[in-house]
Amino acid sequence: GAGVSQSPSNKVTEKGKDVELRCDPISGHTALYWYRQSLGQGLEFLIYFQGNSAPDKSGLPSDRFSAERTGGSVSTLTIQRTQQEDSAVYLCASSNEGRGLSPQHFGDGTRLSIL
Amino acid sequence: GESVGLHLPTLSVQEGDNSIINCAYSNSASDYFIWYKQESGKGPQFIIDIRSNMDKRQGQRVTVLLNKTVKHLSLQIAATQPGDSAVYFCAENFDSWGKLQFGAGTQVVVTP
Numbered sequence: 033g034a035g036v037s038q039s040p041s042n043k044v045t046e047k048g049k050d051v052e053l054r055c056d057p058i059s060g061h062t063a064l065y066w067y068r069q070s071l072g073q074g075l076e077f078l079i080y081f082q083g084n085s086a087p088d089k090s091g092l093p094s095d096r097f098s099a100e101r102t103g104g105s106v107s108t109l110t111i112q113r114t115q116q117e118d119s120a121v122y123l124c125a126s127s128n129e130g131r132g133l134s135p136q137h138f139g140d141g142t143r144l145s146i147l
Numbered sequence: 148g149e150s151v152g153l154h155l156p157t158l159s160v161q162e163g164d165n166s167i168i169n170c171a172y173s174n175s176a177s178d179y180f181i182w183y184k185q186e187s188g189k190g191p192q193f194i195i196d197i198r199s200n201m202d203k204r205q206g207q208r209v210t211v212l213l214n215k216t217v218k219h220l221s222l223q224i225a226a227t228q229p230g231d232s233a234v235y236f237c238a239e240n241f242d243s244w245g246k247l248q249f250g251a252g253t254q255v256v257v258t259p
């Protein structure tokens with residue numbers, strides 16, 4: 033597809049389990065971002081990848097959160113030992129350059145519910 | 148800390164009227180701003196952007212105005228349609244690596 037693709041679209045899991053969220057960016061986009069959106073709130077930055085540079089992890093809320101980007105394309109966000117406060121929509125975005133002067137295009141997110 | 152914020156959480160507009168959504172930002176170093184539209188269950192959809200060296204930019208039925216003196220950003224939607232009902236977010240680029248800081252959003256409700 034032409035847009036950012038995220039999977040799964042919904043994920044329900046028990047507290048304490050690990051989850052993996054996947055993002056396929058727009059082909060050719062070098063920059064990839066993860067955000068979190070809690071119910072009725074704005075977006076909270078989590079992590080950023082640009083080309084082969086070391087990722088900017090400054091937004092990750094705890095060491096239970098990690099992300100990787102393989103081959104400069106697909107990215108996986110992993111949350112270990114999930115807690116109820118991790119429940120949110122996790123959004124991925126990509127842009128064709130990472131200097132912050134071109135728009136980020138978003139996927140429809142993964143809605144994560146922790147029971 | 149510095150932040151992007153919105154004046155009005157909900158805006159009710161009659162179909163056919165013009166809408167104006169306002170946003171205040173506090174980071175004077177921000178050099179790029181974006182407006183997004185988010186419908187229920189969807190990701191934010193890019194509407195229009197503007198760089199800090201401009202004060203106005205027009206798209207299809209939308210205009211973004213930037214007033215750097217008072218750190219104010221607005222989105223104008225002409226002839227608002229039912230399909231414009233959504234939450235609108237302004238966002239600013241606050242560093243050189245493209246991280247965006249988002250406001251809380253404004254719910255726009257278009258009434259017939």
